[in-house]
Amino acid sequence: MTPSSNPFRDATRFERRVRPCALVIFGANGDLTKRKLIPALYRLAYEHRLPPGFAVVGNSRTEMTHEQFRDKMREAVLEFTEETPFEEKIWNDLATGLYYDSGDLKDAGCYTRIKARLQEIEHSRQTGGNILFYLSTQPSHYRAVIHGLGVANLAKPGNGAWRRIVVEKPFGHDLASARELDDAIQRVFNEEQVYRIDHYLGKETVQNILAFRFGNSIFEPLWNRNYISSVQITAAESIGVEGRGAYYQEAGALRDMIQNHLLQIMATVAMEPPAAFEAQTVRDERAKLLRSIRPFTHDEVRLNAVAGQYGPCRVGGQALAGFREESGVNPEAQTDTYAAVTFTVDNWRWAGVPFYIRSGKRMTKRVTDIAIRFHSAPHSPFQTGNHDSASWAGPNLLVLRVQPEEGITLRFLSKLPGSGMKLRPVEMDFKYGSSFGMRSPAAYETLLVDALTGDATLYTRRDMVEASWEAVHPIMEVWQNTKKEFPNYEAGSWGPKASDEMLGRRGHSWRVP
Amino acid sequence: MGTTAISPSRILKDLDALWLSLGEEQQHEPPVSGAPGASPVLRACAMTLIAVVDTDDVTVGETLAMLVRSHPSRLIVLTVTSGDAPSLQAGVTAQCWMPFGKRQQICCEQISMSASRVSLQEIPPVIRGLIVPDLPVACWLRGRNLIQTPELDGVIGLADKLIVDSGGVADLSAQIGYISTHEAGARRVCDLAWTRLTRWREAIAQLFDDAVGAERARRLERIRIEYQGAHVPMSAYYLAAWLRHSLARSLKVEIVRVGDFERARVCSVHLAEQATDVSITVTTDRDVQLHAGARDAHTVFPRLSEYELLREELSVLGPDSVYESVIAAVPALLAESEAAPS
Numbered sequence: 001m002t003p004s005s006n007p008f009r010d011a012t013r014f015e016r017r018v019r020p021c022a023l024v025i026f027g028a029n030g031d032l033t034k035r036k037l038i039p040a041l042y043r044l045a046y047e048h049r050l051p052p053g054f055a056v057v058g059n060s061r062t063e064m065t066h067e068q069f070r071d072k073m074r075e076a077v078l079e080f081t082e083e084t085p086f087e088e089k090i091w092n093d094l095a096t097g098l099y100y101d102s103g104d105l106k107d108a109g110c111y112t113r114i115k116a117r118l119q120e121i122e123h124s125r126q127t128g129g130n131i132l133f134y135l136s137t138q139p140s141h142y143r144a145v146i147h148g149l150g151v152a153n154l155a156k157p158g159n160g161a162w163r164r165i166v167v168e169k170p171f172g173h174d175l176a177s178a179r180e181l182d183d184a185i186q187r188v189f190n191e192e193q194v195y196r197i198d199h200y201l202g203k204e205t206v207q208n209i210l211a212f213r214f215g216n217s218i219f220e221p222l223w224n225r226n227y228i229s230s231v232q233i234t235a236a237e238s239i240g241v242e243g244r245g246a247y248y249q250e251a252g253a254l255r256d257m258i259q260n261h262l263l264q265i266m267a268t269v270a271m272e273p274p275a276a277f278e279a280q281t282v283r284d285e286r287a288k289l290l291r292s293i294r295p296f297t298h299d300e301v302r303l304n305a306v307a308g309q310y311g312p313c314r315v316g317g318q319a320l321a322g323f324r325e326e327s328g329v330n331p332e333a334q335t336d337t338y339a340a341v342t343f344t345v346d347n348w349r350w351a352g353v354p355f356y357i358r359s360g361k362r363m364t365k366r367v368t369d370i371a372i373r374f375h376s377a378p379h380s381p382f383q384t385g386n387h388d389s390a391s392w393a394g395p396n397l398l399v400l401r402v403q404p405e406e407g408i409t410l411r412f413l414s415k416l417p418g419s420g421m422k423l424r425p426v427e428m429d430f431k432y433g434s435s436f437g438m439r440s441p442a443a444y445e446t447l448l449v450d451a452l453t454g455d456a457t458l459y460t461r462r463d464m465v466e467a468s469w470e471a472v473h474p475i476m477e478v479w480q481n482t483k484k485e486f487p488n489y490e491a492g493s494w495g496p497k498a499s500d501e502m503l504g505r506r507g508h509s510w511r512v513p
Numbered sequence: 514m515g516t517t518a519i520s521p522s523r524i525l526k527d528l529d530a531l532w533l534s535l536g537e538e539q540q541h542e543p544p545v546s547g548a549p550g551a552s553p554v555l556r557a558c559a560m561t562l563i564a565v566v567d568t569d570d571v572t573v574g575e576t577l578a579m580l581v582r583s584h585p586s587r588l589i590v591l592t593v594t595s596g597d598a599p600s601l602q603a604g605v606t607a608q609c610w611m612p613f614g615k616r617q618q619i620c621c622e623q624i625s626m627s628a629s630r631v632s633l634q635e636i637p638p639v640i641r642g643l644i645v646p647d648l649p650v651a652c653w654l655r656g657r658n659l660i661q662t663p664e665l666d667g668v669i670g671l672a673d674k675l676i677v678d679s680g681g682v683a684d685l686s687a688q689i690g691y692i693s694t695h696e697a698g699a700r701r702v703c704d705l706a707w708t709r710l711t712r713w714r715e716a717i718a719q720l721f722d723d724a725v726g727a728e729r730a731r732r733l734e735r736i737r738i739e740y741q742g743a744h745v746p747m748s749a750y751y752l753a754a755w756l757r758h759s760l761a762r763s764l765k766v767e768i769v770r771v772g773d774f775e776r777a778r779v780c781s782v783h784l785a786e787q788a789t790d791v792s793i794t795v796t797t798d799r800d801v802q803l804h805a806g807a808r809d810a811h812t813v814f815p816r817l818s819e820y821e822l823l824r825e826e827l828s829v830l831g832p833d834s835v836y837e838s839v840i841a842a843v844p845a846l847l848a849e850s851e852a853a854p855s
Contacts, residue, residue: 006718006721006722006726006727006730007721007730007759007760007761008714008717008718008721008730008756008759009718010711010714010718010835012829012831012833012834012835013711013714013825013829013833013835014711014714014715014718015715017715017719019722048815052812083612431555436559436585439612
């Protein structure tokens, strides 16, 4: 019997419970573990959402005792847990289940030791043989780990237990390498066991797009080419590469943000309604949308994609280095620290509607939002002489704010008080904070619980990953073969001029978030 | 306390003044970081919550202060005073808190009213004018003496959801009649005695998650519920009704007293079939022993405060089909136990 067919289950009331299990983190000495995974686990423990006996086995090359690992993770919780007080007792309960085994990921003995540790834990902490493996290593180690798990026979459970694996992005560095990685994974794990994490999909506000679209009846009739003229998705960061220059130099904004996070957001905004909020149906619809993105020819790339790189600048009395001056970065680097793309979708709902997507580093401020721009009113009766007091203010705009201040804003026109019919844009504003006093769970909390309970709805599937690589593949090809005039935007700006021109060709302009 | 004319418009004006003063107070504080021009006080409201309390209720304030953090509301606290003389009073305050790690205060407004029983009929028109438009309205009848008070029907009639607590109630037939009557109306009723069972129900459900459990569920024949206390608690009937409803079979039910406790409570549930026995037993105050065939496990049912129970209930503002089925099944169970030889 599955939990969903258990006659005693009450979906209205029962929290999703994580059944006894162990989590194995490869790359446990890395930044992701310290900044995100362990703080998320502490937060789940704080909310009593982890099962008794829950265990974590950390692995990396660094030699460490269990105690040293626990101390290090305690420091991480103290430093990186937000909006939650540190309680010694809760930490101690969690820490008793933390173990550490160092080892070289290419060494078969590493997996034998982990296997022995897991067997010991299964007995001592009653984890039932359920294991979630988490690849938090450098992507170059993924294949070694997957192979090692396969050889050690750790991927296939027995006795009704489960085994799953979470794979962090990047899922390859292009379409071919993504396929190779997926082939390697699927030689050891079935697709149902694989959880490819895109933490943007775990954000409450991104999930709320589905609630907003499919929980209300008033928006969906407008959600098409007849009413929407364009969609802008912006993910801007005010910071630079922050010590990740060497990695970022090989990635760039197109690969690091647009290929995964922003195309997933676009799919969420534009997908068809799923029959049910279930992993298979929701992911089918996302995948369908991603496959409907019109592929560019090389000539079209030049008109519909803009690469940028920030140069040095002084902002507020502070000198900011250009990308090429950052540590670990080649002074001739051709890396895109900014990318903007105009995608179109070949289906009845969206034909002809441009989806403008941009992402950049060292921009004016940190903001991620989605702006749905509606068509202008077909006729304005508010003309006085030559002045149309409605048209200057722009059309209706619906903004879904992902960060930092989560919420939804609808811009519409209203009459200015006083004589005459002068119109001004005003906003209806929904803020998460004012309707729900409780904190929103961090993306990693949501996604960890999902993986531990076997819900893959918010994880990406092989076909989704491949479809999104296919969408950006022609852009990558053109950019790789073009010497770009970098730097082409100042730190603290909204990106290169060419990006404004790209929208200008369609009579649009970037909004200032 | 004397009688004062209280009107919704006057109270709403007082609320406006309150928000103004809160904003002015905060102007003297250091500016909030983040968005320029951000207000230092965030007004939060997702529903109207009417709490009807007894005059001597001194702990409700603390519960409500906690509750608005998870369910920001316009709170209307109606205290029913003793005495026969007509009496009406009203005042406004704010419940404010600083979320951990944030620098912006979140505030909810609270309207406190008091009325003697004879003045209660004058209250619904006032509350009607104070309800936040287009958002849900919940009414929590906290005072134990307030259940079955017909003068409150007008106030209850304003709510989409009525929250009562049958814990400690001895006359179960009257109580279930009261709940059923309100349930039959347009509003939803919930009972904190049912909310307390969520942990029990989850524990029972977990015992049937796997294939062995599934087979066992099909073979179950008897339900035995043990309780401690001077009378059968409502929760015993709720559990029995839920088990029958879940299994869609009219299993034989035994409800047995096994000891004393200051407030009647369920202490053990046994589900039996021919081969094995499944049981959940509270061994001490919170420790719980789970037994299913050869498997034994131990867990803890955290002692839930009223705030935690209400937090769960206010998260379920829509229909609760399971509880509705249980409510419909309890009268038959009560009739069965009355008919059974003592």
